[in-house]
Amino acid sequence: MKVLVTGASGLIGRRVVDRLGQAKFDIRVGSRQPERLSAVGDALPMPDADAPDEAFLALMRDVTHVVHCAALNNDRAAGEADYHAANATLTGRLAKAAAACASGRFIYLSSIRAVAGPGFSGTINEATPPAPQCAYGRSKREGETRMLAAYAPARRGEATALRLPPVYGEGMRGNLASLMRLADTALPLPAGALAGVRSLIASETAAGAVLHLMSRPGPLRPAYVAGNASPLGMSEIITAFRQGLGRPPRLLPVPALPLRLAATLFGRQASWQALTATQICDPSLLVSEGWAPETDTLDRLRDLARKEAGQAR
Numbered sequence: 001m002k003v004l005v006t007g008a009s010g011l012i013g014r015r016v017v018d019r020l021g022q023a024k025f026d027i028r029v030g031s032r033q034p035e036r037l038s039a040v041g042d043a044l045p046m047p048d049a050d051a052p053d054e055a056f057l058a059l060m061r062d063v064t065h066v067v068h069c070a071a072l073n074n075d076r077a078a079g080e081a082d083y084h085a086a087n088a089t090l091t092g093r094l095a096k097a098a099a100a101c102a103s104g105r106f107i108y109l110s111s112i113r114a115v116a117g118p119g120f121s122g123t124i125n126e127a128t129p130p131a132p133q134c135a136y137g138r139s140k141r142e143g144e145t146r147m148l149a150a151y152a153p154a155r156r157g158e159a160t161a162l163r164l165p166p167v168y169g170e171g172m173r174g175n176l177a178s179l180m181r182l183a184d185t186a187l188p189l190p191a192g193a194l195a196g197v198r199s200l201i202a203s204e205t206a207a208g209a210v211l212h213l214m215s216r217p218g219p220l221r222p223a224y225v226a227g228n229a230s231p232l233g234m235s236e237i238i239t240a241f242r243q244g245l246g247r248p249p250r251l252l253p254v255p256a257l258p259l260r261l262a263a264t265l266f267g268r269q270a271s272w273q274a275l276t277a278t279q280i281c282d283p284s285l286l287v288s289e290g291w292a293p294e295t296d297t298l299d300r301l302r303d304l305a306r307k308e309a310g311q312a313r
Contacts, residue, residue, distance in 0.1 A: 001064040002027070002028055003025045003028070003063070003064065003065045003066070003067060004030060005020070005066075006066075006068050007030075007069035007070030007071065008030070008043075010069055011167060011169050011172055011173075013069040015204050015206070019204075019210070023211055023215070028042040030043075031043060047059070047090075049085040049086065049090040053097070056093050057100070057101060060097050063101070063102045065104035065105045066095075066104075068108045068147075070086075072086035072136075072139075073111075073173075079135065080139075083139035084138075084142065087143045088139045088140075088143045091146055092147065095147040095151065095159065096150040099151050104158070105160075105213070106147060106151065106159040106160075107214065108160070109210070110161040110164070111136070111137065112163050112165050113134060113140060114137055114141035114144055114163060115130040115141070115163065116133070116137075117131070117133025119133070119277050120277060121279065123280045123281075124165075124199075124280065125225050126223050126225055147161065156219070160220040161224070162206075162209060162213065162224050162226060163225045164227075165200055165201055165279070167201055167203055168300075169202055179237065180245075180304075182238070183242045184247070184305075187250075189252065194235055194238075194275050194276060195233070196233070196276045197233050198234065198237070198279055198280075199227035201227055202228075205226075205228070205294045208291070209286060212286070212289075216289055226281065227282070227283045228294045229295045230297070231281075232297060235251055237301060240298045240301035243305070244301065244302035244303065244304065244308075244309065245306070245308070
């Protein structure tokens with residue numbers, strides 16, 4: 001069986017290619033820069049969102065399954081239209097071609113941002129009503145909708161969205177990368193007041209969830225939520241990074257009120273809400289179907305920071 005993996009050079013895509021290769025799947029990658037992935041052996045250019053239908057159909061030649069990891073994320077220069085084209089239009093067209101040509105499954109790597117904004121506090125599972133709050137989240141939710149439309153009604157159960165919390169791993173970007181850079185200072189941090197709790201997932205664990213969904217018998221649900229077994233407090237995440245970087249924790253128990261007022265004064269209310277919100281991803285559905293969430297997140301964060309520090313020397 002041949003699997004098309006898009007975004008194969010990305011944080012999760014690299015791990016997906018590794019895991020599927022270990023499981024003896026044949027792999028084709030779709031990439032903006034296929035020459036960088038020549039080691040895979042079967043690499044084709046990824047069409048633009050407005051490419052002709054033939055370009056998407058060519059990707060599906062001899063393909064049984066599709067894992068769609070490619071996405072636009074963490075791009076401050078991107079606007080609503082850019083996110084929509086990359087994450088909604090492209091996903092819909094890829095799913096339409098796959099539904100017509102590939103006999104197996106379509107796994108779309110989505111995000112909890114498709115259902116909740118950074119400031120949302122609560123538990124997120126498959127029943128959480130979608131209420132995206134940002135351009136990225138809205139585009140990922142629209143991508144989910146278009147994917148499912150392409151597979152309905154004749155092939156219901158062959159396509160699913162895997163909604164992920166913040167993903168960490170070598171080469172990560174976004175908020176977790178910023179948090180690690182913040183931790184890599186000798187200055188004390190007023191992180192003791194950050195009471196927010198977050199679910200995370202390692203890129204390797206996310207790839208394992210993809211393999212699980214590819215391999216499990218029976219129809220798939222329209223969406224699954226993944227996450228680690230035990231969500232972590234923001235102060236725990238910062239402490240783990242500092243331990244891996246060889247720095248003392250130095251977290252000051254500053255009361256939350258002065259920090260919240262300062263964030264309001266400087267127009268950073270959204271950032272403050274994101275740091276203090278509690279977002280717990282409940283992976284119970286995946287677990288009930290045989291998937292095992294990671295239980296060693298703190299150790300993995302320490303190891304990641306240790307590797308980053310070693311590469312910087």
